[in-house]
Amino acid sequence: MHSILVENYMDGNPHAISDKATVRDAIHLFMKENIPGAPVVNEEKLLVGFISEQDCIKEMLNDAFYCEESPAVTAVMSTEVKTLDPDDSILAVAEAMAKAPPKNYPVVKSGKLIGLLSRKHILKALVETNEDCYIHH
Template sequence: MQALHKIQVTDYMSHDTYHILETQDIAQAAKALREHRLPGAPVTNAQGELIGFVSEHDLLRQLLQSSYHCDSAAKIGTVMQTQVVSVKPSDSIIEVAEMMSGDKPKVYPVVEGKKLVGIITRRDILNALLANRQNC
């Protein structure tokens, strides 16, 4: 068993991650978040580089306006957050758990350089902590 302080993000992150392209419209993104049961997702450019993050909260106002006026939906690039909290695969589960215990996002993009390589969620962190606790 690994000591909790040695467990890294890469041990529990999702490598097969859903991401949204900045050129998608908000309705497509909202449907995708619903289908993938995610509260938010990383936004990438065509090269797979992390450039933002969009949450259900970010989409809500724009989707409400678009639905009310029956007009075309805005693109993700206009509603996404550009100040993104991300982690590296080598980061400690403890550090990420501490970050997530505050009001930070529930989903963190995992990046190497600028490339998106996965995501880690609060559920993933809980799984790591529960697995470690079971082995105490």
Template sequence: MDTLRVKEYMEYQPAAIRCDAMLTEVIDELLKHKSTGAPVVNEQNEVVGFVSEQDCLRSLLVSGYYCDKVDSVKDVMRREVLTIGPEDNVVELARRMTDQLPKIYPVVLDGKLIGLIDRRRILSALVASQVEHCKVW
């Protein structure tokens, strides 16, 4: 299992939100891709933030209550984003994920977004590896 790499299990064409998107666009993208969150990227495809369904819900509740304008992604995104590289180990990432860290990690190479990996893909990798390992015995 130590040979499992993120690049083997990541999503290669993830939903990514432009940093100038309005919250309604963000919600449309998340719903379209059936995703709980997505990285926010600039014009150079560098990850500058992360936005989740929870961030959107919070903003919609506040703007609905006060009848304020709808926010842009810049107003609600988290700016500190944990990323991972395509050569990183899946088992190590799984260990990190058990400590309540993000459920979704943007995968970056040379500072650019190239993919996404989430708990579901990690579970799939670990199960497949375990099944293959047990066949040998």
């Protein structure tokens, strides 16, 4: 099972948001694509952070209270992001994810965002592997 790799199940075309975007832009992306968060990348597609719906809710409450303009995503995003390598084992990631957040892991190669692995991707890999076990027994 350790041979099941992240690159085989990740979303190879993840919805990322520019580090020049505003929190309001991020919210529109989340609503349009029905996603709970997104990696934040710079012009070179290097991963610089991750912004979630929760980050945006906190900020929008503040904006509504003070009637302020929407800040840049870089003001509210998480900069300490757990990332994966495309060659990482799905089993190892599943074990880590079962114990603690995050729900999504950006997949990077040489610092550049190349994919996103979510709980759904991991469940798909585990279900397919489990089905293979039944076929071979």
